[in-house]
Amino acid sequence: MEAGLPDSVTPSGDPRPEVGIVHLGLGAFARAFIMPWLAEAGGDWGVIGVSLRSPDVRDALAPQGCVYHAVEMTPDGPEPRPIEQVRDVLVAPEDPEAVLAAMTDPAVRIVSLTVTEKGYCHDPATGKLNSDHPDIAHDIVNAIPRSAPGYLVRALERRRKTGTRPFTVLSCDNLPHNGALTRSVLIDLAHRIDPELARWIEAEVACPATMVDRIVPATTEDDIAEVARLTGTHDAAPVLHEPFRQWVIEDAFPAGRPALDRVGVQMVGDVAPFEAMKLRMLNGSHSSIAYLGYLAGHEHVSEAVADPAIADFVRTFWSQVIPTLETPEGEDLSAYADALMERFANPAIRHRTWQIAMDGSQKLPQRLLGTLRDALDAGRKTDALLLPLAAWIRYVSGTDEAGAPIDVRDPLADRLREAANADDPVGSVLAIRDVFDADMAARIADPLREVHAALVRDGARASAAARSD
Numbered sequence: 001m002e003a004g005l006p007d008s009v010t011p012s013g014d015p016r017p018e019v020g021i022v023h024l025g026l027g028a029f030a031r032a033f034i035m036p037w038l039a040e041a042g043g044d045w046g047v048i049g050v051s052l053r054s055p056d057v058r059d060a061l062a063p064q065g066c067v068y069h070a071v072e073m074t075p076d077g078p079e080p081r082p083i084e085q086v087r088d089v090l091v092a093p094e095d096p097e098a099v100l101a102a103m104t105d106p107a108v109r110i111v112s113l114t115v116t117e118k119g120y121c122h123d124p125a126t127g128k129l130n131s132d133h134p135d136i137a138h139d140i141v142n143a144i145p146r147s148a149p150g151y152l153v154r155a156l157e158r159r160r161k162t163g164t165r166p167f168t169v170l171s172c173d174n175l176p177h178n179g180a181l182t183r184s185v186l187i188d189l190a191h192r193i194d195p196e197l198a199r200w201i202e203a204e205v206a207c208p209a210t211m212v213d214r215i216v217p218a219t220t221e222d223d224i225a226e227v228a229r230l231t232g233t234h235d236a237a238p239v240l241h242e243p244f245r246q247w248v249i250e251d252a253f254p255a256g257r258p259a260l261d262r263v264g265v266q267m268v269g270d271v272a273p274f275e276a277m278k279l280r281m282l283n284g285s286h287s288s289i290a291y292l293g294y295l296a297g298h299e300h301v302s303e304a305v306a307d308p309a310i311a312d313f314v315r316t317f318w319s320q321v322i323p324t325l326e327t328p329e330g331e332d333l334s335a336y337a338d339a340l341m342e343r344f345a346n347p348a349i350r351h352r353t354w355q356i357a358m359d360g361s362q363k364l365p366q367r368l369l370g371t372l373r374d375a376l377d378a379g380r381k382t383d384a385l386l387l388p389l390a391a392w393i394r395y396v397s398g399t400d401e402a403g404a405p406i407d408v409r410d411p412l413a414d415r416l417r418e419a420a421n422a423d424d425p426v427g428s429v430l431a432i433r434d435v436f437d438a439d440m441a442a443r444i445a446d447p448l449r450e451v452h453a454a455l456v457r458d459g460a461r462a463s464a465a466a467r468s469d
Helices: 027-040 056-066 098-103 132-143 148-162 178-193 193-204 221-231 272-295 301-305 308-324 331-346 360-377 384-396 413-420 425-430 439-457 459-464
Strands: 019-024 044-051 068-075 077-083 086-092 110-113 168-171 212-213 239-241 246-250 265-270
Touching: 019 027, 019 098, 019 148, 027 044, 027 068, 027 077, 027 212, 027 239, 044 056, 044 098, 056 086, 068 221, 077 221, 086 098, 098 148, 110 148, 132 148, 132 178, 132 212, 148 178, 148 193, 168 178, 212 272, 239 425, 246 272, 272 301, 272 308, 272 331, 272 360, 272 459, 301 308, 301 331, 301 360, 308 331, 308 384, 308 459, 331 413, 360 439, 384 413, 384 425, 384 439, 384 459, 413 425, 425 439, 439 459
Parallel strands: 019 044, 019 110, 044 086, 068 239, 110 168, 246 265
Antiparallel strands: 068 077, 212 246
16 A cells, blocks of 8 residues: 555554455546445445556555545535545556456455446447447457456456355446346356356346436546645545435345445335436436537536526426336425426536536437437427437537537547538437437437427527427
């Protein structure tokens, strides 16, 4: 351990927990949401973090003993808290064997993930493994993997060969039925490697579903300077977050779990109603605000919802989402919507619309298309559900309403830009089967063309106002 600290002691002087979890994707969300919960739950559930691509997080955390500050951004001011749960950070491309060794350690009973939607290497339109993905194609024939599914399957393969009990795989990404999707991807990949391995995973490996909720904006250099001022120490990797948090987990951990239920995590038998509520109401409206807000000239979410046209539209959007939902036990969907608006309006959370707008091709099938399908099936109004899609098509064209270039970040960015600038942008984008199945594309093509034409003609703000109740 670096920074002159004994390996068994944290900077606070408390015993450092033994490792029980490997976490793939130690980005800002994991550090602002999962690690604080684990720290509060206690026990030997220390974490080895794994960066699957970049060494940046390791390089920031290692010199400070993997300790960092999670800063709660309240309207009354920031409140920093040191987080000491992470024991080490590995960088997969530098030392994949070290990652596999950590994942095969019998002491590791959970491998958790926050690798974003695209990290599952699946087809968002179907939820199935994308066997044409270059990382998956590599991982099928190579024992040293590249992808998150590849590391999981190859580590489980090693545990099976040594007679070591499998770990539980805990997806913490915004995917519908994320446990079942993760399980499906792993079994499919394993079947292509070794059918016997696939059968073992199917019989022995638990993949509980989860719902995670906390807004975590990207950390800036100004934020790092402010944390130094508040704490009197330099922290190269602080994370900022809103006060609100909610974690709902399917209680299926055959190898054991932290005492998360004692610190406010909701351990339930069925996560699906909570997951749908969050994906469709929070994430769906977040994406809507991102595309409409960006096109309307708003840099941050709080600024966008301070615009009456955007705020009124979001409320109308929710009015078309709520009828598609089953109300989770103990929840009031109207009150949930009110709480979301209050969270979005928090001026202390500087969440950029551009950041939320990333990877729309991977996000919108979960956040919007399921809602749209259910509304269409029920014969309900869909105009407020179509406008965010139209705004996304305008956004991925790469040019905003003032003619300025947009830095579009998406795995399909080149294909989307070409389609969105075609003679029939709506039809061309709907023809991308990675995002839209043929049935959905046919059902929404004509009304979406109408909404998109009005958006291009009138602008995002006027279009939002025109579709507000």
